[in-house]
Every structure is written in C-alpha cells, then in structure tokens.
Amino acid sequence: MSTQANGVYCRYCGSTPAVDLDFRAHRGMVFIMQFRKLPGPYCRDCGLASFRKMTGDSLVQGWWGPISAIIANPVTLLINLVNRARLQQLGPPIPGAPSLPMNPGRPLWQRPAIVGLFLPFIVLGLIVYSGAHSSGSSSNRNSYSYLNPPSTSYTVPSIPMIPSIPSLPTTQPAHDAKSAKVGDCVWDKNGDIAKDDHPKVEVVECGDQRAQATVLAKPTGPTGDTECDNKYPATDVIITHKTSFNGGPEIEDFALCLQLK
Ligand SMILES: [Zn+2]
Incomplete structure (x- = not known):
C-alpha cells in the first residue's frame, strides 16, 4: 500500500490519492x-x-x-x-x-x-x-x-449537489449554525439540508420560504450527534459542528438535531 498521487482528488478535503465511489x-x-x-x-x-x-x-x-x-x-x-x-x-x-x-x-x-x-x-x-x-x-x-x-x-432523490471542494473557513456572520437556538429555523445555503454533507447552515425566520428545518435540540460535545439520535426521535437530520482548538484536530463541539419542515 503506497501513498502516491493517483490523479483523483477527494471531493471533501481535496486530498489524493482518492477513489471515485459513493x-x-x-x-x-x-x-x-x-x-x-x-x-x-x-x-x-x-x-x-x-x-x-x-x-x-x-x-x-x-x-x-x-x-x-x-x-x-x-x-x-x-x-x-x-x-x-x-x-x-x-x-x-x-x-x-x-x-x-x-x-x-x-x-x-x-x-x-x-x-x-x-x-x-x-x-x-x-x-x-x-x-x-x-x-x-x-x-x-x-x-x-x-x-x-x-x-x-x-x-429516490437525485444526486445531491455538493460543492467540489469546501472553501477554507472564513469569519462567520452572527446568524450562523453556532448562533442557532432550540426552536429556531435554519436553512442550508449550499442546497438541501437533508442531503448536503457540508451544509452552510444559517438561521432564518420560521416564516421564511428558505427555512428547511427546525432546531429540536443543540447538544454539545463530541457525542452530540448520538444524543440527537437517542433523545430526540423526531430528528430527521443531524448537523455536527466541528472546531479545531489551537490548530489541533477537529473536534465536534456541538450538534443540531433538526426536524425537516
Ligand atoms: Zn478527503
């Protein structure tokens, strides 16, 4: 098993070698x-x-x-x-x-x-x-x-639209995923929140046409996503938010348990 660039690049991080499969x-x-x-x-x-x-x-x-x-x-x-x-x-x-x-x-x-x-x-x-x-x-x-x-x-949904390579993190506006509270409504700027693996979540008014899901809970810590699964059975989609502390590995700092509208 050697590590050599093979001309295929990961859709999510841009690394090579990669293999094209779903x-x-x-x-x-x-x-x-x-x-x-x-x-x-x-x-x-x-x-x-x-x-x-x-x-x-x-x-x-x-x-x-x-x-x-x-x-x-x-x-x-x-x-x-x-x-x-x-x-x-x-x-x-x-x-x-x-x-x-x-x-x-x-x-x-x-x-x-x-x-x-x-x-x-x-x-x-x-x-x-x-x-x-x-x-x-x-x-x-x-x-x-x-x-x-x-x-x-x-x-049978068609292939979701996912941006080819995620852009480097930039400073977030105040209505980003971090600011979301229980009861808030959110949408995914990148597309369909149910299918997008790299959603750009923003809080919107629940009456807004763009609103795709309601926040049921916002458990913190690296087990937030399992908490959504276990404690909030109405959860349709789980968005996990990751942060890197002092340049260390990315750690899940909270999850959004979302119910689709
Ligand atoms: Zn990758």
Whole structure:
C-alpha cells in the first residue's frame, strides 16, 4: 500500500490519492423509503468517515419496512461494504490538501448503531416465535400479513449537489449554525439540508420560504450527534459542528438535531 498521487482528488478535503465511489444510507418506513447517497471521490479518511456514518445510519434506520428490511437495506449495506474494501486499497491521504481529511472516528463495531445489525434477526425471531405459539390459522396469517406491503411509494432523490471542494473557513456572520437556538429555523445555503454533507447552515425566520428545518435540540460535545439520535426521535437530520482548538484536530463541539419542515 503506497501513498502516491493517483490523479483523483477527494471531493471533501481535496486530498489524493482518492477513489471515485459513493456511500449510501437507507431509511425504511412503512409507506416510504428514503435513499441517501454521499458521492465521492473519497480519500481514505473521508471515505472511512462517510462509510461509518452512512452505514451506521442504515443499521438503525434501514429496517423499518418490509421491502426495506428484505431487499433495500441489505443491498445498501453490501454496496457500502464493497466500496469500503475498495477504499482500503488506498494509501493515507498525502498531507497539504486544501483542507484536513475527516476524522474517521470510532469503528462501526464500537458504535451503538452496530446493535442495529441484529434487529432483523430479533424481529424475525419474534415473528417465528409468535407464529409457533399462536393457536389457529387466523392469527398466524396476521403475523405474516406484513410481508404483503400496501402500495409502497419510493422517494429516490437525485444526486445531491455538493460543492467540489469546501472553501477554507472564513469569519462567520452572527446568524450562523453556532448562533442557532432550540426552536429556531435554519436553512442550508449550499442546497438541501437533508442531503448536503457540508451544509452552510444559517438561521432564518420560521416564516421564511428558505427555512428547511427546525432546531429540536443543540447538544454539545463530541457525542452530540448520538444524543440527537437517542433523545430526540423526531430528528430527521443531524448537523455536527466541528472546531479545531489551537490548530489541533477537529473536534465536534456541538450538534443540531433538526426536524425537516
Ligand atoms: Zn478527503
């Protein structure tokens, strides 16, 4: 594994070597399914960070519908695993890129989301158990009826628009993400806040046409994003804000738990 520029540059930090692939997340709900895609090219570190984030999301959110649990989520997870293997063939990003590569963070198996890996087996076990213990065929039918889903609509968003290389941080105006308070409404200057991995969040009036989401909570510290997941189930999108202290590595200093409007 050698580190040599390969002519491909990471979309997120500008590093090379990089490889052009996408990471996906799937969210299943009974009536709709949501597919998210974070497009590359990725350097090794940004790719690993995105793999862990998107796969972790899918492990938790991906099972909640029949089609999702049986097909869509397993396929999503498999694609991510294959792409992670491709990513692992890259050497570490060569220093000196326009911005620092993302911090990959803890491996998936050390994150709470890994519990999600066992969800389908637990649910399947419960179905089999309730089937075996129910008397009469009518309740048997009930426990399997969910396998025939009602008409399922698909929301398949197109590839999100993400700026090619993030610009270096500049001084922020007073209505930036940092100034957001619980109950505030925000929008993403860069596009769709639900899909954008590098959103430029600004506070706007909730009546404003641009408002895309409401701030449910603003937990501080490096575990802010998991707090959104755990304590605010209405959260649709989590924006994490990172700061570098005295030129050190970037650390998450707060998260915005957002509910889409
Ligand atoms: Zn990168």
